Amino acid sequence: MANLNISLHGARATVTLTRPALRNAFNEELIAELSAAFQELGARPAVRAIVLAAEGPAFCAGADLHWMRRMADYSRAENLADAARLAAMLRSIYECPKPTLARVQGDVVAGGMGLVAACDIAVAADSAHFCLSEVKLGLIPATIGPYVLRAMGARAAQRYFLSAERFDAAEALRIGFVHAVVAPEALDARLDEIVQALCANGPAAVGSCKRLLHDIAQAPLDDALVARTVEAIADIRASAEGREGVQSFLQKRKPNWLD
Numbered sequence: 001m002a003n004l005n006i007s008l009h010g011a012r013a014t015v016t017l018t019r020p021a022l023r024n025a026f027n028e029e030l031i032a033e034l035s036a037a038f039q040e041l042g043a044r045p046a047v048r049a050i051v052l053a054a055e056g057p058a059f060c061a062g063a064d065l066h067w068m069r070r071m072a073d074y075s076r077a078e079n080l081a082d083a084a085r086l087a088a089m090l091r092s093i094y095e096c097p098k099p100t101l102a103r104v105q106g107d108v109v110a111g112g113m114g115l116v117a118a119c120d121i122a123v124a125a126d127s128a129h130f131c132l133s134e135v136k137l138g139l140i141p142a143t144i145g146p147y148v149l150r151a152m153g154a155r156a157a158q159r160y161f162l163s164a165e166r167f168d169a170a171e172a173l174r175i176g177f178v179h180a181v182v183a184p185e186a187l188d189a190r191l192d193e194i195v196q197a198l199c200a201n202g203p204a205a206v207g208s209c210k211r212l213l214h215d216i217a218q219a220p221l222d223d224a225l226v227a228r229t230v231e232a233i234a235d236i237r238a239s240a241e242g243r244e245g246v247q248s249f250l251q252k253r254k255p256n257w258l259d
Contacts, residue, residue: 005218006037011199013041013098025064026111028085036088042096048199048206049171051191052119053103054135058225059128060112085216086111087143093118094147095214097207099198103191104128104169105184114144120210122178123190124169130177131166150217152177202257204241208232 005016017024024030041047054060075084082099093115102116104124109131116122132148134141141148141161149157156175160167169181171252198206212232217251219225236242241257248255 001033001037004021004033004037007043008047011046012051012195013044013047013049014051014053014190015041017052017060020054020058022064023061023107024054024056024060024112025061025067026086027064027067028082030064031085031089034090035085038092038096038100042092047098048203049099050099051101051195051196052093052104052115057108058106058112059102059104059108060108060115061107062112062133083143086114090095090114090118090144090147098212099206099210101191101194102178103241104178105187105189107131109133110141111144112184113141113148116177117147121194122151123180123182123187123194124172124178125182125184125187126169127184128169128172129166130172132160132163132167133164135162136164148177166207189207200258202241202245202255204239205245208236 003017003019004196005014007014007016015034017030019025038050041050060204099121100119102119102122104116104122105127105128107129108116110116110133132141142212143160146155148161151159152175156177159163159165169178173181180190212229215228215232216225237246244257245255
């Protein structure tokens with residue numbers, strides 16, 4: 001792919017943005033390639049975790065300037081189609097059946113915030129900075145909004161959506177937008193630890209757990225939600241993987257997915 005590099009190491013896939021001269025900014029081609037990569041890797045049984053990484057000093061600077069210039073002349077219909085492609089790409093990451101991790105080595109701006117937020121887990125270098133800059137341009141973070149709001153919470157979103165302030169990695173950690181902050185040279189080791197933990201778990205259970213998280217995140221705590229959770233645990237207990245996991249624990253042996 002012209003704008004991405006995809007590598008496989010055992011059960012781990014890494015998708016790397018390779019437009020460092022353009023601060024890994026979005027254009028139509030990159031959006032299409034990201035959608036295809038996460039759909040294809042998500043369907044591979046051998047892949048157990050997917051890391052989203054980037055080359056250069058920035059993780060992702062949002063929209064490519066050339067793309068923005070073209071958008072300035074779009075009709076409403078063209079804008080709708082363009083935004084729908086970006087929304088579909090973010091959703092392909094968020095709904096990927098495999099756990100996804102953002103390796104944030106540098107600055108994250110605008111649409112790049114959506115990439116980080118759509119991943120399940122985010123680890124950042126302590127030198128990274130973050131900004132929801134849309135309102136500075138007279139725009140709004142609409143397409144990325146649902147993901148960023150879930151990642152940082154409503155109260156923090158109210159501040160940073162409206163102010164467009166730039167904030168550092170320590171603040172990103174404080175508000176829960178990232179899960180860990182480390183020195184740049186420790187970034188890969190920390191990601192390796194998390195990937196190792198993910199790959200030690202039942203692969204079908206991890207996929208089911210992702211669906212459970214999405215189901216319960218915004219749902220009211222009512223009879224319907226309780227019924228869904230009851231069905232979910234009953235189904236996983238009766239599955240081959242669930243039976244193997246319980247039996248291996250009782251028999252004090254490794255489950256077969258670690259063989």
